[in-house]
Amino acid sequence: MGALPRAALALAALLGVSSAALEVNVGTGSVFSVEGQQVVLPAWYTSHSQKKPYVTWLLDREDADPFQILTYLDGVVKVEETELKPRVGFLYPVLSHNISVFINATQERDSGQYMCTVNVVDDATSTGKNVGVINLTVLVPPAAPACHLHGHPAVGANVTLSCASEKGKPSPAYRWQRTAPTLQVFFPPAQDQARGTLKLTNLSLDMSGVYVCVAENRAGSAECSIALEVHSASTKAVIAGAVLGSLGALAIVVFFAHQVIGYRRKKRDSQEETANEIKEDAVAPKTPTWARSPASDTISKTSTLSSITGTREKPYGAKPPSDTVSILTGSYRGPPPRGGGRTPTLSPPAVNGAPQRRHDPVAPPGPLPPSSLARTGAVPVMVPAQSRAGSLV
Template structure:
């Protein structure tokens, strides 16, 4: 019971001391600030003192965690008429007091080179015995939208649904997207459906009038970026004609290949045949015709001279002998050696009396060999 009474007394004394002190936070500005990354921000904390506030002045800025179970992180400190600006390592060199002498009533700080990790709730605590006053501010460091990329999805043909898409890879959400047509009549297609959060335009049953230049703008509270897209809606393609053309082209290629192969095989076969013909050995080539006529005249002359010296008795024997000295005809010279030569014709048997009747003169014919020489 005594312990509870002592605690209650301490609380009442502190409340009384707070009411009795003249320390006040005089800043009345917004307690929520949105800033783009890379920029600078001022966190305002103005205060006033009274004569009864006679204790030492302490100013402390801390980053309050979202989880109450975690400890506060002191960012910058002023105590004993001295500033401690490099107190928090992640913000070293980026946080400073706005005034060179904060005890004059300006406890504001400047934070430069903002990062997305700097976002959070900051608390300004001013202590001068017997009074303590605090002020909290919410800092939201946002990333500007990066330059968006504009493109189309699906076929851009008449009668099809054409989707225009705009996407920014960087930027603090939520991002808002807006589309506008900048060419021709600057009127969006009547069938266009816009999604400002997704950044798309769905043009249903697109027609040629939907063609033109479009601009997309990506926006968030700290900046805007835009991109340009040119849409060209084309007539539907003739798929059947393309297929027929492809088939004809393939057939022509196959025909050309077949012709090339045929010509190659034929040339190869002809070359092989000519090679075989050149390798054949030809025999018994007939002599020139001039030699035939000379041999014939020589043989006929010799025969006539021989017949002039033959007697009637020898004429019969000559008639019975095979006429080996007969000159072969041109056909016999040109006949291939593989064929069997025909036997020489035999002279008809004629009796001596018959020859006398015919007026023949008996002449002795000497015997001759195959070459026509006299034996």
């Protein structure tokens, strides 16, 4: 790099450049570097003045205003407070007229437009001749890509292989290939180099193998691989049959569970209906019709009862009638005997001088239980008691 400025100075001397020949030159307008490596921005100036120059380097990025990164003034080099401070400096002594700058461990954010300006106290120059411009582009190699399989690799089916890298400058291009023992390369439209996809149609068993994707740009390359195993149709049918069998068994279990629950629910409902029917069959007691009859009917019934009781002196039973008579039970109980003693037993009269044999009265049939009367449709009726005079009480 030092030979070029010296050659320029020698040429200027041969041409007789005057003191007004201050000019800044650059070796190239564009410089490329790979991230992490060192880069040099070549620049020099011409001047016949013996005075020390004033040199300034600025960086203009797309996302920020220009700012100073390096200066030389009165023999002192100063690096500005920037992220480049520990990595930037002059490549040669400034007084040699070589004002080239180096940047170590370049990063993607170092990309931009670098401008160097030179001014000498007693040297004049035309407008724009004392400024040099160099564009720096820091390239980023692709990161390790990720490979994915989309679709079910069965015989006759279609699948898509995809490949993508998270970073890379410029954007990487993708290239798919099949490795040995069956080496194979692919071309568009099956392969999309910009998107990193590879479409495989109508799969067959011999298309099984290892497929490699290579992502590359000017800074480098990286790759990933994926193993493709094509399944036969029979394997697919076995899997489908197993799935359907599992679903069928589950459906049978659900069906029987539903039947058991329905049976239990039906049994419970029938028991509840039976209990309700028993309650509904019970009939409330009704008031007898004679109790609702007018007073005239009551008077006639009273007189009738009086005429009946007029013949009570005739022996018709062992016990007098009771105060109440129950039609439901069929029993009749008279009032207790007067005097508190037992009722005397009458002997049958003699016939032709011979005493007759006494026959004990036959006991009337026992009363029927209320439940039996209710089932036969009987209605409970209460008969009012009667007094000794034959009137109703």
